[in-house]
Amino acid sequence: MGEELPKRDEWAIQCMERQLVVMDDLADRAAGTAAWLALERQANSYARHLGTWLAKETIFPGARGQMATHQAALAGYAHRAQEQVAGVDAEELEAARAGLGIRLAVIGKGGAGKTVTSSTLARLFAQAGRKVLACDLDVNPGLAVSLGMQGDQGGMPEGSIEEHPGSIYGWQLTGDMTPIQVVEKFASAAPDGVRFLGFGKIGPASEGGGTDKSAAKQSVAALVHLMLGIGEPDWDVIADLEAGPTTPFERYHAFSEDVVVVVGPAWRSAMTARRLLPMVEGRRSLIIANRxxxxxxxxxxxxxxxxxxxxxxxxxxxxxxxxxxxxxxxxAIVALRQLAALYLNQEVPV
Ligand SMILES: Nc1ncnc2c1ncn2[C@@H]1O[C@H](COP(=O)(O)OP(=O)(O)OP(=O)(O)O)[C@@H](O)[C@H]1O
Ligand SMILES: [Mg+2]
Structure with a gap:
C-alpha cells in the first residue's frame, strides 16, 4: 500500500490539475493569432511559477514526479501554440503580441504611491476600452477607495473559495469555475468598468483583544492563483501589493509580466526597492520616482x-x-496618464 501524501503535496497536485483545466479551456476557445499567443504565454507563466517550486528541494517533495510531468505538459501547450502561429508573418505576430493584456504588479515601500499608481492605471486602461481586473493584495486595503468605489473591503466572496487543508491558511480558489469565470461572476464593479477583487482587511481589534483575520487569510491563496490563472488575451490584470519585500518573496506577483517599482525620495524607500528588484528578475521592471x-x-x-x-x-x-x-x-495624474499611454502603446522605457 502506498503511503498517503501530505496534504500540502496533494494540494500542489490539485493546483497543477487545475492549471491543465485552464489550459484546455483556453485551447478550446483559441481562435486567431492573439488567442494562441495568449495560450503560449499562459503555459510559460505557469511553467515559470512551477520553476520556483522546483527550485526548492524542500517544497512539495511528494509531488515532484508530477511536477516534472506537468512541466512537460505545459511545454506541450506552448509548442502547440507556436505551431498554430508558425505561418503568421513577423509583423502581424508582433502586433498581436503587443496587443495582449497587460499583467502588472505594483510594488515598493510603504507609502511610496503604489495604490494611487495602481488605481489610476487600472481606470485609465479601462477608459481606453480594455477589460481590467484590479486586485488589492494588501491587508491594509485602499485600492477600492482609490478606484472610487464605495466601500468594498471584503475578501474573496463566498462561493469563490473553498477549504483545502493543504493550501496556505486552509483555503483556495473554488474548483467549480475557471479563474476568469470567477472574475466574471464575483468581481465587484468599479468605475469605468474596472472589476475589483481583494484580500479583505484584517478586522479591527475585538473586545477580547484579538482581530478577525479570516477574510484576508482565506483569500490569499485563492486570489494569487486566480491572477496567475487568467490567460485571456483581452484582459489586463493589475495588482497593488502590500508594502515591502514579504509579498514579492511569497511570489504574489507570480502572474505578472510587468512590474512597477515605486520609489519615494526617502532613503529607506530606495533600500526597499534595491531588495525588491532581484525578486522580480526576469520581468520587465520600471522604476518610478514618485513624490x-x-x-x-x-x-x-x-x-x-x-x-x-x-x-x-x-x-x-x-x-x-x-x-x-x-x-x-x-x-501627478497628468504624469500617470502619460504612464498609461506608455503601457498601452508598448513604449515602456526599459
Ligand atoms: N505624487 C504625489 N504627491 C503627493 N502625495 C502623494 C503622491 N503620491 C502619493 N501621495 C500620497 O502619499 C500617500 C501614500 O500613497 P499611496 O497610498 O498610493 O502609497 P502606497 O505605496 O500604496 O502606501 P501603502 O504602503 O501604505 O499602501 C497618500 O496619502 C498619497 O496621497
Ligand atoms: Mg497602498
Whole structure:
C-alpha cells in the first residue's frame, strides 16, 4: 500500500490539475493569432511559477514526479501554440503580441504611491476600452477607495473559495469555475468598468483583544492563483501589493509580466526597492520616482519615469476621493496618464 501524501503535496497536485483545466479551456476557445499567443504565454507563466517550486528541494517533495510531468505538459501547450502561429508573418505576430493584456504588479515601500499608481492605471486602461481586473493584495486595503468605489473591503466572496487543508491558511480558489469565470461572476464593479477583487482587511481589534483575520487569510491563496490563472488575451490584470519585500518573496506577483517599482525620495524607500528588484528578475521592471521635488535620484536606482510631488493629489486622497475623479488634471495624474499611454502603446522605457 502506498503511503498517503501530505496534504500540502496533494494540494500542489490539485493546483497543477487545475492549471491543465485552464489550459484546455483556453485551447478550446483559441481562435486567431492573439488567442494562441495568449495560450503560449499562459503555459510559460505557469511553467515559470512551477520553476520556483522546483527550485526548492524542500517544497512539495511528494509531488515532484508530477511536477516534472506537468512541466512537460505545459511545454506541450506552448509548442502547440507556436505551431498554430508558425505561418503568421513577423509583423502581424508582433502586433498581436503587443496587443495582449497587460499583467502588472505594483510594488515598493510603504507609502511610496503604489495604490494611487495602481488605481489610476487600472481606470485609465479601462477608459481606453480594455477589460481590467484590479486586485488589492494588501491587508491594509485602499485600492477600492482609490478606484472610487464605495466601500468594498471584503475578501474573496463566498462561493469563490473553498477549504483545502493543504493550501496556505486552509483555503483556495473554488474548483467549480475557471479563474476568469470567477472574475466574471464575483468581481465587484468599479468605475469605468474596472472589476475589483481583494484580500479583505484584517478586522479591527475585538473586545477580547484579538482581530478577525479570516477574510484576508482565506483569500490569499485563492486570489494569487486566480491572477496567475487568467490567460485571456483581452484582459489586463493589475495588482497593488502590500508594502515591502514579504509579498514579492511569497511570489504574489507570480502572474505578472510587468512590474512597477515605486520609489519615494526617502532613503529607506530606495533600500526597499534595491531588495525588491532581484525578486522580480526576469520581468520587465520600471522604476518610478514618485513624490520627488528637487531631490536627486537614489544612487544605482535611476528612475525611468517620474511622478512629481503633488499637494492636490495628497489632499484629495486625504479626503478619501479617487484622484482620477477629484483632481484629473493635477500634475501627478497628468504624469500617470502619460504612464498609461506608455503601457498601452508598448513604449515602456526599459
Ligand atoms: N505624487 C504625489 N504627491 C503627493 N502625495 C502623494 C503622491 N503620491 C502619493 N501621495 C500620497 O502619499 C500617500 C501614500 O500613497 P499611496 O497610498 O498610493 O502609497 P502606497 O505605496 O500604496 O502606501 P501603502 O504602503 O501604505 O499602501 C497618500 O496619502 C498619497 O496621497
Ligand atoms: Mg497602498
Amino acid at each position: 520627488f521635488r528637487d531631490e536627486p535620484d537614489h544612487p544605482g536606482l535611476a528612475a525611468r519615469f517620474r511622478i512629481p510631488f503633488d499637494p492636490e493629489l495628497a489632499e484629495v486622497e486625504r479626503q478619501g476621493l479617487a484622484p482620477l475623479d477629484a483632481c484629473p488634471d493635477s500634475p
